[in-house]
Amino acid sequence: MSDVLLELNNLHTHFFTDDGEIPAVDGVSFHVRKGEVVGIVGESGCGKSVTSLSIMQLIPSPPGKIVDGEINFKGENIAKASKKQMRKIRGNEIAMIFQEPMTSLNPLYSIGNQIGEAILLHEKVNKKEARQKSINLLKLVGIPRAEAVVDEYPHQLSGGMRQRVMIAMAMACDPELLIADEPTTALDVTIQAQILDLMRNLNKEKETAILLITHDLGVVAEICERVVVMYAGKVVEEGTAKEILKDPKHPYTQGLIRSLPKIHEKEQKLYSIPGTVPKPGKGKIGCRFAPRCEYAFDRCFQEDPKLLSIGNERYTRCFLYEENVGSENDHAKSNS
Amino acid sequence: MFAYTIRRILMLIPVLIGMTIITFSIVHLIPGNPAQVILGENATEEQVEALEESMGLNEPYIVQYGLYVKDLLQGDLGTSLKTKSEISSEIWPYIAATFELTFFAMLFAVFIGVNAGIISAWRQNSWFDFLAMLFALVGVSMPIFWLALMEQWLFAQELGWFPAYGRQDSKDPIAAITHFYVLDSFIHLDFPRVITSLKHLVLPSIALGTIPMAIIARMTRSSMLEVMKSDYIRTVRAKGAGQFLVVYKHALRNALIPVITVIGLQTGVLLGGAILTETIFSWPGIGRYVFDAISFRDYPVIQSGILIIAFIFVIINLIVDLLYSAIDPRIKY
Missing domain, CATH: 1.10.3720.10 (MetI-like)
Structure with a gap:
């Protein structure tokens, strides 16, 4: 597929700690097309943030390391890229925004300085042009009185404004891919909606592909076209946002959707998946979700389920669907 | 930044006053009569009285402190007992x-x-x-x-x-x-x-x-x-x-x-x-x-x-x- 922008192929990112080797990302494969909005969903600790940081090669190292797999960006494996090559890609072709707008900006430099820096790093412009471009970017992300804000410091702005500044900074060099790691989690609901609107507009206008990391299925429903569900470092389900939300296949996804509060149904108590996310560790056998799964049978504890293709770009990692497809199909192969 | 600088400099005033009170007190915290201490045990009573007079030790403390600060503001740090010269000129x-x-x-x-x-x-x-x-x-x-x-x-x-x-x-x-x-x-x-x-x-x-x-x-x-x-x-x-x-x-x-x-x-x-x-x-x-x-x-x-x-x-x-x-x-x- 020529329109694939980013393709992860069997990515393994492990952390080497005193307690041993921890496979935080354990064989993840998915892809993002040009101009597409893809969501990665999962509970805390499922490896979604580590996946996004792996793409940028921003994992704290040591202890983290990409031990295996490919990260193909525009057909080139950037998992093997040199530091210099990565610096050219970061902020220029792939930009990233983070969960904590309050602490993600340097408190000691003005907004203009920090946005301008992103421009100066990748484009041949002088400081004055960078400043003008910073003001234009602030206007683009809907910041009122952009001419004044450009000289203000992060502590003078609210959380929502700071996240807009982060987005302006990420958009500085018109990246082809924007990775947003829980961009709305730290913000209150009305601001969340505004930020999502902004991201959707940027996606439409600039055709920037977005990889959105979130634990919030509401956010997924709002802007994602396709969704990758992760559990304990592995992809457990993939499909369009509509398919995932309306017809979840994997028991974990089903659990996630059942635990959403519903506006029309008066249930006594909100559903929650029993148990907790297992600690990642090497050499564990069987489906990671089995201990919490209500459909689990003996095989689930003895064998690792494979990611099954159950439709067009529709995958699930569960033995329940094995008969439906007849044959196992590797995700990576079906993509190529 | 400018307002902060001004405010911070104004805050020096009470600190400087406190400092002068403490240094002023040093002479008076010495046990006994400062003039006697300064002159040593063998000094005669007339000598002690003369020094007290010249140092202004007969005045109330508050007047003495006032004189001390006045001298300081004029850059007068007093006279060294050892060299008999102005401290302000020899300390630099x-x-x-x-x-x-x-x-x-x-x-x-x-x-x-x-x-x-x-x-x-x-x-x-x-x-x-x-x-x-x-x-x-x-x-x-x-x-x-x-x-x-x-x-x-x-x-x-x-x-x-x-x-x-x-x-x-x-x-x-x-x-x-x-x-x-x-x-x-x-x-x-x-x-x-x-x-x-x-x-x-x-x-x-x-x-x-x-x-x-x-x-x-x-x-x-x-x-x-x-x-x-x-x-x-x-x-x-x-x-x-x-x-x-x-x-x-x-x-x-x-x-x-x-x-x-x-x-x-x-x-x-x-x-x-x-x-x-x-x-x-x-x-x-x-x-x-x-x-x-x-x-x-x-x-x-x-x-x-x-x-x-x-x-x-x-x-x-x-x-x-x-x-x-x-x-x-x-x-x-």
Whole structure:
């Protein structure tokens, strides 16, 4: 597929700690097309943030390391890229925004300085042009009185404004891919909606592909076209946002959707998946979700389920669907 | 920034008043009659009375304090009992000597300390980090006098690279203008003398600067390590910035606040009189001036010395506070 922008192929990112080797990302494969909005969903600790940081090669190292797999960006494996090559890609072709707008900006430099820096790093412009471009970017992300804000410091702005500044900074060099790691989690609901609107507009206008990391299925429903569900470092389900939300296949996804509060149904108590996310560790056998799964049978504890293709770009990692497809199909192969 | 500076300078006033009250009290806290103490046990009653009269000791305390402050404001620090000359005119060369030594000691301490701290944090757990921190630990724990004596033995006596003591060649004294001898040599355009003056500074500066250097290195390292973990550093990396920009532009400035505090405190300590170092290197600084005054019970000199040392501390704190707000836009008390 020529329109694939980013393709992860069997990515393994492990952390080497005193307690041993921890496979935080354990064989993840998915892809993002040009101009597409893809969501990665999962509970805390499922490896979604580590996946996004792996793409940028921003994992704290040591202890983290990409031990295996490919990260193909525009057909080139950037998992093997040199530091210099990565610096050219970061902020220029792939930009990233983070969960904590309050602490993600340097408190000691003005907004203009920090946005301008992103421009100066990748484009041949002088400081004055960078400043003008910073003001234009602030206007683009809907910041009122952009001419004044450009000289203000992060502590003078609210959380929502700071996240807009982060987005302006990420958009500085018109990246082809924007990775947003829980961009709305730290913000209150009305601001969340505004930020999502902004991201959707940027996606439409600039055709920037977005990889959105979130634990919030509401956010997924709002802007994602396709969704990758992760559990304990592995992809457990993939499909369009509509398919995932309306017809979840994997028991974990089903659990996630059942635990959403519903506006029309008066249930006594909100559903929650029993148990907790297992600690990642090497050499564990069987489906990671089995201990919490209500459909689990003996095989689930003895064998690792494979990611099954159950439709067009529709995958699930569960033995329940094995008969439906007849044959196992590797995700990576079906993509190529 | 401007309003903050003004406010911060106004805040000096009560501090300075408090300082003068304390130094004023020193003479009155001496057990017995100050005039008697000053004159010694063999003085006659007439002598004591005459001195009391001349020192204004018969007046109420509040009037005496008023007179003391009035004199201070006119730059009159009193008269030394030992030399019988005006303290204000004889104290400057000592202050200049201490300032010059402190300047070079801190230059050495800050330059090496900050850079060693940065590189240690940058290459955490490397052999450089390990050696630098070992060196810093030794530096903090080393008795200054021992280090000073070792320096004199090795670099002055054995190798003969630097003079062992004094500020200048005693056979060829300088015509002092500012009493900062390096500066004076420049003013005279006497470049060989610039070199000699600097050579005299090397050993005492290293002896005096070693402990501050070690403290600064350790503080810089831990502060940098803390900052390097923060979210905004990750943001800078995500922009595609290289390690140099990350470390020297974004991390260092954030890490500097605690480092500047330490630099300020250490500068104050050094200016406040490094008696040990000044004695070993025969450096005629303020520490030795006050120390000699104490041995001689020269109360007016002790009083003035303490006042000046306290004043230096206050000014350094002011500079440190102003630097804080220059570095960090959030700091506006």
